[in-house]
Amino acid sequence: MNIDFQEGVHKLIDEQLINWPLARDNYQGLSSVKTRVLEVAPATTMRIQFNPARIRSSAAKVDEQSIRQRKCFLCSENLPVQQRGIGFGDYTILVNPFPIFTRHLTIPHKDHIDQRIEGRLTDMLNLARALPDFVIFYNGPRCGASAPDHFHFQAGNKGFMPVEKELSAHPGKIKLLDRDRVKVFSIENYLRKTLVFESDDEEMLLKWFTRVFTFLGKVQHMEVEPMVNILCSRERDLWRVFLFPRREHRPRQFYAEGAEQILLSPASVDFGGVLITPREEDFEKLNADTINDIFNQVTLDDDTWTQVQLIFKV
Structure with a gap:
C-alpha cells in the first residue's frame, strides 16, 4: 500500500474544498441532505438520500444524439479551471463536485475512449490497492454512467453503502466457489442479484470474473458489453469485488408522467x-x-441468474 499516494489524494480533496467554490458548497450541502432508512427485505436495508445536486447525473440524457451535442465534461480540456487532479497511470484522480459521499472521486481515463470495463478490471484492482480508504466503482454505459463516451471509475469513502456491512452476516449468503485462492459468494433474497469475489490473487480473480462477464455477454446479446455495476475495495490483504448483473437501464417509473414518475436511475451506489x-x-x-x-x-x-451460478459448479 502506498500510504503517501493516498495521503496525497486526501490532501487534494481538502485543498479543492477550500479553493473551489462549487465543490465546497456542494460538499457543505451534504450535511443538510435528507436521509431515511428502510428495511426492504430481511437483513436488507436501503438508505434513501434526497440530493438535488445529483439531478444532472440521475436525469442525464445518454442517447447518442445528446452525447454528440455536448462537450465531454471528463476530457481535460473541458474541466473547470479550478479543478485539479493527480495522475495514476492512464487516469487522473479528480474530486467529484457533485458528491454523494463525503469524499467522492471521479477517475477518468486520460483519453476519450468509450465506457467499457473489458481489459480494465486490473486498473480497478490497482486503484483499490492504492486507495484502501475508498470503494472504487464502475457504472456500465447503460447502467448509470452519465458519460458513457469517456471511460471512468468513481470512488467513495468506505462505510457509506449498506452492502459493505450486510455481506458478512446476511442469511442469504451462499458460497459458490472456494478454489484457486478465490472465493465467490452469492447473496440470495437481497433485492438485487449479487456476486461477491474475494481473493489475494489478481490473476485468479480476473479469471473467474471474466468467466462470468463473458457468459453474461453471450446471453444478453448487447451491442457493447453486458449490463453490470461493479464495486471494488481492498480489505486487508484481499480484494473484494461486488458484481451486480442487470437487464434494464431504468425502471418504468423513470419514464412515467405525473404522480407515477420517480426519477431514480439505479447505478452502483444504488445497488450498494x-x-x-x-x-x-x-x-x-x-x-x-x-x-x-x-x-x-x-x-x-x-x-439467467440460475445459469450464472452454474458457472461455478465445475
Missing part, C-alpha cells in the same frame, strides 16, 4: 444500498414495495 433521489417528492414517496418493484425490473432475471 443508497438510493439517490434528486427530487423531494420521490424521496417522500419511495417505500419498500416500490423499491422492490424497481430493482426487480432492473436486476438480472431469475433464469
Whole structure:
C-alpha cells in the first residue's frame, strides 16, 4: 500500500474544498441532505438520500444524439479551471463536485475512449490497492454512467453503502466457489442479484470474473458489453469485488408522467444500498414495495441468474 499516494489524494480533496467554490458548497450541502432508512427485505436495508445536486447525473440524457451535442465534461480540456487532479497511470484522480459521499472521486481515463470495463478490471484492482480508504466503482454505459463516451471509475469513502456491512452476516449468503485462492459468494433474497469475489490473487480473480462477464455477454446479446455495476475495495490483504448483473437501464417509473414518475436511475451506489433521489417528492414517496418493484425490473432475471451460478459448479 502506498500510504503517501493516498495521503496525497486526501490532501487534494481538502485543498479543492477550500479553493473551489462549487465543490465546497456542494460538499457543505451534504450535511443538510435528507436521509431515511428502510428495511426492504430481511437483513436488507436501503438508505434513501434526497440530493438535488445529483439531478444532472440521475436525469442525464445518454442517447447518442445528446452525447454528440455536448462537450465531454471528463476530457481535460473541458474541466473547470479550478479543478485539479493527480495522475495514476492512464487516469487522473479528480474530486467529484457533485458528491454523494463525503469524499467522492471521479477517475477518468486520460483519453476519450468509450465506457467499457473489458481489459480494465486490473486498473480497478490497482486503484483499490492504492486507495484502501475508498470503494472504487464502475457504472456500465447503460447502467448509470452519465458519460458513457469517456471511460471512468468513481470512488467513495468506505462505510457509506449498506452492502459493505450486510455481506458478512446476511442469511442469504451462499458460497459458490472456494478454489484457486478465490472465493465467490452469492447473496440470495437481497433485492438485487449479487456476486461477491474475494481473493489475494489478481490473476485468479480476473479469471473467474471474466468467466462470468463473458457468459453474461453471450446471453444478453448487447451491442457493447453486458449490463453490470461493479464495486471494488481492498480489505486487508484481499480484494473484494461486488458484481451486480442487470437487464434494464431504468425502471418504468423513470419514464412515467405525473404522480407515477420517480426519477431514480439505479447505478452502483444504488445497488450498494443508497438510493439517490434528486427530487423531494420521490424521496417522500419511495417505500419498500416500490423499491422492490424497481430493482426487480432492473436486476438480472431469475433464469439467467440460475445459469450464472452454474458457472461455478465445475
